[in-house]
Amino acid sequence: MSQTEQLSYIAGQAADARLNLELETDGMVINLGPQHPATHGTLRLVARLEGEEVVEAEPIMGYMHRGYEKLAEVRTYLQVTALINRIDWLGSFANEVPFILGAEQLMEIEVPDRARWIRTLLFELSRIANISLFLGEMGLQLGAVTPAFFAFRDREFVLNQIEQVTGGRFHPNFDRIGGLKDDLPAGWIAETKSVMKRMRTFCDEIEDLLVGNEVFETRMRGIGVIPAEVGLSYGLSGANIRASGVDWDLRRDEPVGLVYDQLDWKVWTHPDGDSFARYWVRVQEVREATKMVEQILDGLPSGPIMAKVPRIIKVPKGEAYIQTENPLGAMGYYIISKGDLTPFRLKIRSASFNNISITPWLLKGTLVPDIITILGSLYFILGDIDR
Amino acid sequence: MSIFAIELAFWQQTIIKMVVVAAVIPAAALVLGYVFLLKMMSFMQSRLGPMEAGPHGTLQLLADGLKFLQKEDIFPDKADRRLFALAPVVVLVSTFLLFVALPVSPEGIVARLDTGIFYALAVSSLSVVGIMIAGWSSANKYALMGSLRAAGQLIAYELPLVLAVVGVVIQAGTLDLQGIVLAQANGEIFGWGAIGNPFILTQFVGFAIFLTAVQAELTQPPFDMPVAESEIVGGYQVEYTGFRFLFFFMAEFGTAFVFAGLASVLFLGGWYFPGFDT
Numbered sequence: 001m002s003q004t005e006q007l008s009y010i011a012g013q014a015a016d017a018r019l020n021l022e023l024e025t026d027g028m029v030i031n032l033g034p035q036h037p038a039t040h041g042t043l044r045l046v047a048r049l050e051g052e053e054v055v056e057a058e059p060i061m062g063y064m065h066r067g068y069e070k071l072a073e074v075r076t077y078l079q080v081t082a083l084i085n086r087i088d089w090l091g092s093f094a095n096e097v098p099f100i101l102g103a104e105q106l107m108e109i110e111v112p113d114r115a116r117w118i119r120t121l122l123f124e125l126s127r128i129a130n131i132s133l134f135l136g137e138m139g140l141q142l143g144a145v146t147p148a149f150f151a152f153r154d155r156e157f158v159l160n161q162i163e164q165v166t167g168g169r170f171h172p173n174f175d176r177i178g179g180l181k182d183d184l185p186a187g188w189i190a191e192t193k194s195v196m197k198r199m200r201t202f203c204d205e206i207e208d209l210l211v212g213n214e215v216f217e218t219r220m221r222g223i224g225v226i227p228a229e230v231g232l233s234y235g236l237s238g239a240n241i242r243a244s245g246v247d248w249d250l251r252r253d254e255p256v257g258l259v260y261d262q263l264d265w266k267v268w269t270h271p272d273g274d275s276f277a278r279y280w281v282r283v284q285e286v287r288e289a290t291k292m293v294e295q296i297l298d299g300l301p302s303g304p305i306m307a308k309v310p311r312i313i314k315v316p317k318g319e320a321y322i323q324t325e326n327p328l329g330a331m332g333y334y335i336i337s338k339g340d341l342t343p344f345r346l347k348i349r350s351a352s353f354n355n356i357s358i359t360p361w362l363l364k365g366t367l368v369p370d371i372i373t374i375l376g377s378l379y380f381i382l383g384d385i386d387r
Numbered sequence: 388m389s390i391f392a393i394e395l396a397f398w399q400q401t402i403i404k405m406v407v408v409a410a411v412i413p414a415a416a417l418v419l420g421y422v423f424l425l426k427m428m429s430f431m432q433s434r435l436g437p438m439e440a441g442p443h444g445t446l447q448l449l450a451d452g453l454k455f456l457q458k459e460d461i462f463p464d465k466a467d468r469r470l471f472a473l474a475p476v477v478v479l480v481s482t483f484l485l486f487v488a489l490p491v492s493p494e495g496i497v498a499r500l501d502t503g504i505f506y507a508l509a510v511s512s513l514s515v516v517g518i519m520i521a522g523w524s525s526a527n528k529y530a531l532m533g534s535l536r537a538a539g540q541l542i543a544y545e546l547p548l549v550l551a552v553v554g555v556v557i558q559a560g561t562l563d564l565q566g567i568v569l570a571q572a573n574g575e576i577f578g579w580g581a582i583g584n585p586f587i588l589t590q591f592v593g594f595a596i597f598l599t600a601v602q603a604e605l606t607q608p609p610f611d612m613p614v615a616e617s618e619i620v621g622g623y624q625v626e627y628t629g630f631r632f633l634f635f636f637m638a639e640f641g642t643a644f645v646f647a648g649l650a651s652v653l654f655l656g657g658w659y660f661p662g663f664d665t
Contacts, residue, residue, distance in 0.1 A: 028528060030529075037617050142617070143609070143615060143617065149433060153433055215609050369612070369615065372615075
């Protein structure tokens with residue numbers, strides 16, 4: 001091969017390379033959020049698309065970080081409950097319980113029976129208030145507006161009941177170390193029973209509207225399948241992991257301080273692990289919770305609602321980690337106390353933070369409409385991610 | 388035009404027709420928008436909907452329209468300004484052109500065309516062009532995705548729409564919309580001609596397909612992928628505000644009105660009412 005031939009060959013190769021470089025197309029990078037209706041809050045999702053297919057997606061959080069762990073270090077134990085109410089703002093009472101349980105464990109306080117029962121009661125009520133909204137919201141994500149209005153309408157009855165007891169619709173701030181602030185008001189029990197009946201009707205209504213709906217099913221079934229072992233390795237909890245067929249529920253497995261072991265109920269699982277399974281499990285959970293509330297109302301023991309607690313609460317030196325099965329999944333507080341008025345360090349393990357950590361894995365290879373389905377069915381609350 | 392028993396010059400007729408069409412399309416959009424978008428949806432969702440503006444909120448959309456007119460006319464920074472301004476007009480023009488072929492009485496038709504239904508289906512596709520222009524010129528990724536989805540969907544559902552109409556055309560033996568109405572008016576059901584022969588009796592499958600395809604053409608739920616509020620936040624409309632957005636809104640509901648008119652002309656006998664002479 002002569003030198004001119006060589007040179008022309010090289011020039012040809014270079015021209016080809018240039019041409020390929022020019023013709024090569026990059027995927028489109030789309031930025032969902034922080035202000036986007038599907039991220040219900042300020043989650044940001046950066047997705048690289050190839051047409052409508054997601055090549056990779058990454059959730060970016062922290063737009064609503066409020067620094068509760070640090071703030072808790074300069075607040076007394078009573079004041080901390082006001083903060084942690086705002087973590088999962090739809091099921092607020094459930095946030096207080098594990099923290100108070102942890103403090104009580106450190107102080108070695110024996111909580112009266114009635115207080116434990118009412119705690120469990122309010123815990124389940126906040127679960128109903130939280131998840132029933134999800135049941136409607138999921139329809140809204142897929143374009144069905146009506147279920148969302150039904151959910152808002154019927155959730156209000158549950159919130160009314162919570163408000164009658166605690167004085168707060170959204171943020172009860174009702175749990176105290178050693179028991180509860182107040183007892184139940186008169187006439188509340190009968191009213192709550194009728195509300196529970198209403199919530200069961202709501203579940204039936206939602207099932208009629210959505211679960212049997214063909215559009216809903218085609219958009220949910222087989223979308224965002226999480227195999228059990230993958231879900232476990234990402235630390236998923238709550239209905240998200242139960243929908244993958246893992247029979248795991250802290251209410252049954254670690255009933256610390258609450259009275260779930262004295263109730264007759266069932267842990268619902270679904271073998272599929274797709275978005276539809278997650279939705280279905282949550283519908284069943286609301287039903288099961290209404291039944292639990294009715295059992296608690298029937299079996300409520302009498303007695304005091306507050307143990308003997310010193311006027312100024314100083315938690316003795318030590319460490320405690322308590323986690324409970326909150327509406328969104330396992331929520332835990334790691335409390336380190338040095339014997340002061342305030343916790344020395346408080347680590348909050350919130351469910352949504354772990355639940356959305358699976359999104360990069362899950363969104364790979366899905367389509368843009370499925371992003372919404374998957375994010376919606378994973379059901380996170382921004383306050384629970386960012387704390 | 389002799390409905391008022393007055394003979395008018397061509398230019399006078401034309402002006403009257405233009406005024407009527409220009410009045411009917413916004414009015415139709417208002418009525419359909421009020422009845423279906425505001426009230427029917429509200430009652431389904433256990434709420435009342437607008438109640439303040441006018442009796443039972445009847446003037447709500449008028450108030451909204453006034454609000455849209457007062458809004459600032461915003462062009463996105465990177466937008467192609469001319470195309471951005473052109474797109475809503477193209478979409479609205481397609482609605483106006485559709486109206487031309489719709490017969491509302493023996494004489495009440497803007498232009499009687501021999502290929503009436505063919506023309507109507509052809510100009511209804513024009514809106515796709517407007518939507519594509521809107522999506523591209525907005526310089527917005529959501530708008531682009533929405534417009535591409537709209538193009539895909541609208542073209543895909545054009546085919547069942549046309550095929551549903553073909554049955555009627557074969558039975559009537561004409562493409563002329565006026566002729567299709569007359570064919571139904573003069574038809575007989577097994578020799579019994581009291582109510583004519585509405586084509587829905589023989590073409591009920593076509594009627595169902597027509598309504599479904601129209602729903603998709605109008606990007607109404609469950610075919611609302613192009614504007615999916617929860618994922619691409621309104622699709623090609625995402626960057627539009629003020630009266631340009633109003634144009635899209637009017638075009639959507641105006642087209643809904645015209646398609647409803649076409650469905651009644653094709654399948655339900657049009658303006659013909661049994662007992663009245665044609």
